[in-house]
Amino acid sequence: MSARTITSLQNPTVKAVRALHMRKTRDETGLFLAEGLKNVIEGIDTGHPPRVLLHGPDAMSHPMMRKAAQATLAARGEVIEVSHDILAKVSRRENPQAVVGVFRQAFTALDNVQPGPARCVVALHRVRDPGNLGTIVRTADAAGCGAVILVGECCDPHAVEAVRATMGSIFAVPLARAGESEFAAWRAGWTGSVVGTLLSASVDHRAATYAKPALVLMGNEQQGLPPEMAALCDVNVKIPMRGRADSLNLSVATGVMIYAATN
Known part of the structure; x- marks a missing residue:
């Protein structure tokens, strides 16, 4: 053939x-x-x-x-x-x-990402590691998320390492790209809750209220959410650390938040 x-x-x-x-x-x-x-x-x-x-x-x-x-x-x-x-x-x-x-390659326009039947949409601010990004796309697919939005200067979701990590979900999850100001303007029309993670937050991620559909906003691997992005959230939460590690890998933390928001 x-x-x-x-x-x-x-x-x-x-x-x-x-x-x-x-x-x-x-x-x-x-x-x-x-x-x-x-x-x-x-x-x-x-x-x-x-x-x-x-x-x-x-x-x-x-x-x-x-x-x-x-x-x-x-x-x-x-x-x-x-x-x-x-x-x-x-x-x-x-x-x-x-x-x-x-x-x-296929990207969807940010305006096409609208609250719909999906219980969650994920936004990633300046994610740097393609393996993390690919794993997050795979997790978003598994959880039935409506889209993954790349905010600011992010690594390429179509890098070979990212595509490998998606295990095929690169084709199933709509991907959108936006600058910070474009994302902030779009977020103003979001009808559900917008939730981020901060080490300084006082609300446990399990105790927060996630109005559906939830928009989960995650910062990058080194710095997390900067103040201007955290300010876009209705609530910022923390994932408790019980051992010596003071943080989780970004893809793991995002997975925790996706499933908390979709329960």
């Missing part, structure tokens, strides 16, 4: 796909990489067929791979058989996945 086979590491298509590890190339092309057949199928099932589908010599025997190839070709994408060495080069991993897809 493959339209062609590539065996050269110097092939222009291989170089172009590999270049998507760089944010500059992703920004210029509007494309990104998703590794693994599960992620590719998630993209297809949510209406995002690959633009290019690379697969190893033995992958086509898998029935889901045949589904992926058919969907790619039906959407006028390209299906290419490549060697293990090319997959390793594209993935930058010694043990690469047997399937790699190139997809079009």
Whole structure:
């Protein structure tokens, strides 16, 4: 079912796909990489067929791979058989996945993120770590959140590390981007509660009232919420620390808050 086979590491298509590890190339092309057949199928099932589908010599025997190839070709994408060495080069991993897809990035306008049936929306201010961001997107998907909003200068949700961490949820959760002032203006029309986390807060996250839909606003890994962002919240809460650690990883803390807000 493959339209062609590539065996050269110097092939222009291989170089172009590999270049998507760089944010500059992703920004210029509007494309990104998703590794693994599960992620590719998630993209297809949510209406995002690959633009290019690379697969190893033995992958086509898998029935889901045949589904992926058919969907790619039906959407006028390209299906290419490549060697293990090319997959390793594209993935930058010694043990690469047997399937790699190139997809079009998708963002939703902030104005399209509106209170609806979802019980929670997540906003992240200047998140820096793509692994954390990807894990938060996956958690938001699992909890049925309506969107993840990236506020200010954030890391790229389409970085390979972030996409890996989403485990396919990159295709399921609407992503929006906004500057701080744009977000503040949009937040003024939010009809539910807006809740943030602060180490200095006096309200336990389990004792707070979360009017649905809740907007959970989280700060970045190093500084948390700055005063101007905390001021946008109806209530700021703390997650108690009972051991020697004085804080949680951002993705863990966000997961705690998502499930507190959606209970």
